[in-house]
Amino acid sequence: MQPTETAPGGRPRRSDATRAAILEAARERFASDGYERATIRAIARDAGIDPSMVMRYYGTKEGLFAAASEFDLRLPDLAAVPREEAGAVLVGHFLERWEEDETLNALLRVGVTNPAGAERMRALFQEQVAPAVAAVCPDPELAGTRAALVVSQILGMAVSRYVLRFPPAAGMPRAEAVAWLAPTVQRYLTAESP
Amino acid sequence: MQPTETAPGGRPRRSDATRAAILEAARERFASDGYERATIRAIARDAGIDPSMVMRYYGTKEGLFAAASEFDLRLPDLAAVPREEAGAVLVGHFLERWEEDETLNALLRVGVTNPAGAERMRALFQEQVAPAVAAVCPDPELAGTRAALVVSQILGMAVSRYVLRFPPAAGMPRAEAVAWLAPTVQRYLTAESP
DNA sequence: AGTCTAGGTCAACGCCCGTTGGCCCCTGCC
DNA sequence: GGCAGGGGCCAACGGGCGTTGACCTAGACT
Incomplete structure (x- = not known):
């Protein structure tokens, strides 16, 4: 078993770049294709890694979406x-x-x-x-x-x-x-x- | 070969009821699930017929959507x-x-x-x-x-x-x-x- | 009554999907 | 220098999809 999540203040992991690449590719695909047509395989291809890595880091497609859709509108006061x-x-x-x-x-x-x-x-x-x-x-x-x-x-x-x-x-x-x-x-x- | 389309004024076909049932089920599914999750199989099940009938009458899933999404807003003058x-x-x-x-x-x-x-x-x-x-x-x-x-x-x-x-x-x-x-x-x- | 055709079912095809498990390699630590 | 473990790849799984073609069946016309 390996940690899939770390407290925001945690020490940087060697995989942080990959994780970020996955998130970016996921946001791009979800944004242009919607949920169903944004396949894990395509996202992994965009990120330059194997689809199984996505599962390793985000557990499931829904989990990936949850992570990719975290968003701060930064609304002004x-x-x-x-x-x-x-x-x-x-x-x-x-x-x-x-x-x-x-x-x-x-x-x-x-x-x-x-x-x-x-x-x-x-x-x-x-x-x-x-x-x-x-x-x-x-x-x-x-x-x-x-x-x-x-x-x-x-x-x-x-x-x-x-x-x-x-x-x-x-x-x-x-x-x-x-x-x-x-x-x-x-x-x-x-x-x-x- | 059999006609898949008839001029609007054409004689009623025996299959008109089925065609209508397919269209209604399709509209319902497209409306609640979107394009990808509205499967031909589910639409056929709702309409009480075999999925191959959908293909026969509407050729393709895109054709079915085209037929199901014909719409008149009936905008007032x-x-x-x-x-x-x-x-x-x-x-x-x-x-x-x-x-x-x-x-x-x-x-x-x-x-x-x-x-x-x-x-x-x-x-x-x-x-x-x-x-x-x-x-x-x-x-x-x-x-x-x-x-x-x-x-x-x-x-x-x-x-x-x-x-x-x-x-x-x-x-x-x-x-x-x-x-x-x-x-x-x-x-x-x-x-x-x- | 017999034929022909439209209406309908069934089983299968090839494909792509999310997901899993086993394996290798590289890196940092003792 | 060995070794543990995280980072990564590969191959496969079961399942669902759109789509196809062979095959029945019942009604309409002559």
């Missing part, structure tokens, strides 16, 4: 920006994050067809988005609803732009997308009622 | 409703359609992980949504952008509500969702600029 700019800041941050890290695309593609992936997305929503949104909500009891509305608009743009690639959405400069979406998100965050 | 209600009408119609026919969910789930499915969604956008939106756009050259924005909001709500099932979005009464989204869509349809 919305209480620290001018109240009327919260919407623009949030939209800009999300789109930027989506373009710089393929993990979000992996989460989205897997979340849509795989129950475990959907659960991951719900956790991301509850643990990261909802609290960040609650920080600028006028009414605590509506915070969940507001967060869901915000996410619906941002998620929809991400699907249109990065996944389905509707020409007008995919071709739109990011600044233009932010300009259109910001007032919407601002309203969801702070408007008294619909 | 937006020029016929009061200008300021276009947003509410459009949102309400989409959510209703999403709940009454699982084909839309099948399209969405497959579109996210399958290239052919994504192409289908783009065709739906271009052939049905874009023209309907153009009917109320003040500026023809911006119609495509406006349609994409509208779709991004509606698609995002559908993903949140029906696919990922974020609790606040999934639990929200449809009327409340419409009330929140309507002003957004209205603005995308008619506002001069962001």
Whole structure:
């Protein structure tokens, strides 16, 4: 038996480079192919190692996905920006994050067809988005609803732009997308009622 | 050789019931499982026939999906409703359609992980949504952008509500969702600029 | 009544998948 | 310099997949 996991502060292992290569290849494949078509064999090939190594380090395909889909949105503290700019800041941050890290695309593609992936997305929503949104909500009891509305608009743009690639959405400069979406998100965050 | 297709006006075939059962089972499976996990064997089992019949009538799994994903959004003529209600009408119609026919969910789930499915969604956008939106756009050259924005909001709500099932979005009464989204869509349809 | 064809079943094919177990080699330690 | 153990490869497994072709069967037409 050999250790498959170490506390984050543990001594570096000789296999760390391989582990990282596997994770990177996995994120790429999950992001572009979804869960079922992202095969362990293809991921291993991308990482330049044998498929059995993936099993050794991550136990199972589901375990690999769990490790590859760990993600920090790094949401800004919305209480620290001018109240009327919260919407623009949030939209800009999300789109930027989506373009710089393929993990979000992996989460989205897997979340849509795989129950475990959907659960991951719900956790991301509850643990990261909802609290960040609650920080600028006028009414605590509506915070969940507001967060869901915000996410619906941002998620929809991400699907249109990065996944389905509707020409007008995919071709739109990011600044233009932010300009259109910001007032919407601002309203969801702070408007008294619909 | 035997005919696999007949002109829409053709005489009814003895196999029409079977063909319909296959299509219904296929839509159900594609909607709940996505393309890869919706197996021909499972669809045939649901339809109460042998898997080879599916191949006989639809040629290939891709052909089956093409047939099962034919869809008419039945979008209303937006020029016929009061200008300021276009947003509410459009949102309400989409959510209703999403709940009454699982084909839309099948399209969405497959579109996210399958290239052919994504192409289908783009065709739906271009052939049905874009023209309907153009009917109320003040500026023809911006119609495509406006349609994409509208779709991004509606698609995002559908993903949140029906696919990922974020609790606040999934639990929200449809009327409340419409009330929140309507002003957004209205603005995308008619506002001069962001 | 006899024939022909469309509707349907069955068994198999080849392929690829996730996963396993055995084996080798290299490295760091005593 | 031996040796333990982690890093790595290889070959195989059982199973499920899409797809095929041979084979029955029952109805419609003449």
